[in-house]
Amino acid sequence: MIRLFLIGHTYKYECEKLCQIFFPLEKPVFPAEDDEAGEAAATVRITLETADQTRRCRCEAWLKDPARKSEAEEILSARSTDEEGIARVAVKALSALTGIKPPWGVLTGVRPAKLMRKLIETQGEAAAKETFTTDFFVREDKTALAARVAQAEITLLRDDRPRDCSVYVSIPFCPTRCSYCSFVSHSITQAKKLIPDYIRLLTEELAMTAGIADKLGLRVRSVYVGGGTPTSLSPEDLYTVTNALNRCFNARNTPEFTVEAGRPDTVTPEKLQVLKEAGVQRISINPQTFSNEVLQHIGRRHTAEETLEKFALARQMGFDNINMDLIAGLPGDSVDGFCASLTRAIDLAPENITVHTLALKRAAKIVTGGETGTVAAKTADMVDYAGKALTAAGYGPYYMYRQSRSAGNLENVGWTVPGKACLYNVYMMEEIHTVLACGGGAVTKLADPPTNRLVRVFNFKYPYEYISRFHQLVERKDEIVRFYEG
Numbered sequence: 001m002i003r004l005f006l007i008g009h010t011y012k013y014e015c016e017k018l019c020q021i022f023f024p025l026e027k028p029v030f031p032a033e034d035d036e037a038g039e040a041a042a043t044v045r046i047t048l049e050t051a052d053q054t055r056r057c058r059c060e061a062w063l064k065d066p067a068r069k070s071e072a073e074e075i076l077s078a079r080s081t082d083e084e085g086i087a088r089v090a091v092k093a094l095s096a097l098t099g100i101k102p103p104w105g106v107l108t109g110v111r112p113a114k115l116m117r118k119l120i121e122t123q124g125e126a127a128a129k130e131t132f133t134t135d136f137f138v139r140e141d142k143t144a145l146a147a148r149v150a151q152a153e154i155t156l157l158r159d160d161r162p163r164d165c166s167v168y169v170s171i172p173f174c175p176t177r178c179s180y181c182s183f184v185s186h187s188i189t190q191a192k193k194l195i196p197d198y199i200r201l202l203t204e205e206l207a208m209t210a211g212i213a214d215k216l217g218l219r220v221r222s223v224y225v226g227g228g229t230p231t232s233l234s235p236e237d238l239y240t241v242t243n244a245l246n247r248c249f250n251a252r253n254t255p256e257f258t259v260e261a262g263r264p265d266t267v268t269p270e271k272l273q274v275l276k277e278a279g280v281q282r283i284s285i286n287p288q289t290f291s292n293e294v295l296q297h298i299g300r301r302h303t304a305e306e307t308l309e310k311f312a313l314a315r316q317m318g319f320d321n322i323n324m325d326l327i328a329g330l331p332g333d334s335v336d337g338f339c340a341s342l343t344r345a346i347d348l349a350p351e352n353i354t355v356h357t358l359a360l361k362r363a364a365k366i367v368t369g370g371e372t373g374t375v376a377a378k379t380a381d382m383v384d385y386a387g388k389a390l391t392a393a394g395y396g397p398y399y400m401y402r403q404s405r406s407a408g409n410l411e412n413v414g415w416t417v418p419g420k421a422c423l424y425n426v427y428m429m430e431e432i433h434t435v436l437a438c439g440g441g442a443v444t445k446l447a448d449p450p451t452n453r454l455v456r457v458f459n460f461k462y463p464y465e466y467i468s469r470f471h472q473l474v475e476r477k478d479e480i481v482r483f484y485e486g
């Protein structure tokens with residue numbers, strides 16, 4: 001628990017996020033001033049005062065002993081917002097207290113590259129980088145990474161038009177649950193009886209959504225089937241879904257049609273054949289690591305050999321745009337082990353390699369199992385190595401996001417060889433256009449970048465709810481029309 005006192009302002013959410021950079025697994029609480037500290041890991045007081053037109057921010061923080069507190073203070077300049085000043089004093093005081101220098105400085109948001117892109121577009125790259133390092137305390141190498149991603153995105157987004165959109169389809173089933181996973185995903189064995197209804201209603205939702213998109217004159221730029229693990233479906237069900245996407249959205253003729261094959265243990269020649277015939281252009285085959293020991297430790301029921309075999313099969317069948325996901329900071333992995341996995345992935349020459357950092361979400365078994373201790377410490381070295389090795393191998397970073405409570409407060413980065421970047425990932429991260437999402441747990445994002453208007457429409461989270469409350473979901477689709485037609 002972190003005791004958090006806010007004086008003279010109400011930036012509660014922002015201050016919680018800042019504290020979580022330093023104490024990722026502690027819950028921030030807002031006690032009364034005279035409450036006992038009890039078992040609190042730390043106490044943080046953040047003050048904002050305005051007197052004689054001068055704005056002053058102060059942060060005081062201590063662990064157990066208030067006599068040994070760290071303090072930071074700043075008089076805000078005219079160009080600084082209250083929020084930025086608060087973030088700077090909090091990071092200064094908490095860094096001094098804990099010895100942690102957050103690589104992304106005061107930035108707590110999930111989209112640092114989006115911020116960088118906007119700064120580049122308004123100030124130019126040099127000034128944008130200066131703002132990152134000086135005002136936001138972002139480390140030089142992370143600033144450079146954000147700028148590389150932002151420039152790649154600027155190029156990829158240059159053909160974007162008003163009324164462009166993407167389509168996302170959620171298949172929230174997996175063969176088994178991995179220990180680090182915090183997504184809503186159901187074991188295919190347990191959910192078997194739900195699948196026929198799920199697929200039937202999903203195709204209904206796709207047809208209904210396509211009708212709306214058509215009526216509104218939306219242009220589909222990418223179609224993405226994710227999860228979960230879409231290839232945990234049978235070949236017949238996969239056919240039904242991809243066929244519906246072709247019928248409703250002409251998916252095979254959009255610039256990008258991706259299906260996440262995800263776990264190699266779900267990939268079969270029959271399923272790849274279905275995807276190939278449906279015109280799927282891009283798939284993912286995700287090793288996460290090439291260490292069988294680590295795979296076993298995290299509850300992934302496949303082997304490194306199986307990944308190699310399924311990758312070779314996909315290549316033989318003509319898939320020429322394949323992504324591989326790796327995770328830095330997996331429990332049981334070492335820096336050397338991660339580097340060896342990355343080298344193996346690079347040797348296979350997939351078009352995309354995505355390097356994730358482990359998300360320390362409370363819900364995942366790994367946290368409740370108390371295994372997090374040393375994970376965060378090694379992750380930064382793994383991520384640094386990945387950046388250098390991938391750059392040397394000819395990959396460039398093209399999209400990036402951060403998850404809250406990721407190990408070491410780091411980032412997930414998508415790397416690509418030239419000309420093979422996944423457009424959907426960029427559209428999603430930059431919130432550049434509407435994403436029409438279908439299926440259980442899917443979230444439609446209606447976006448109007450010129451006005452920064454963003455409306456989310458949530459589908460029901462769990463497959464059984466999606467099935468039993470489908471009629472309510474139908475009503476929610478009206479939101480799409482209201483967004484565009486007022």
Ligand code: SF4
Pocket residue numbers: 173174175176177178180181182183185227228229262263
């Ligand atoms: S395959 Fe992915 S979505 Fe499924 S349980 Fe594992 S991590 Fe979660």
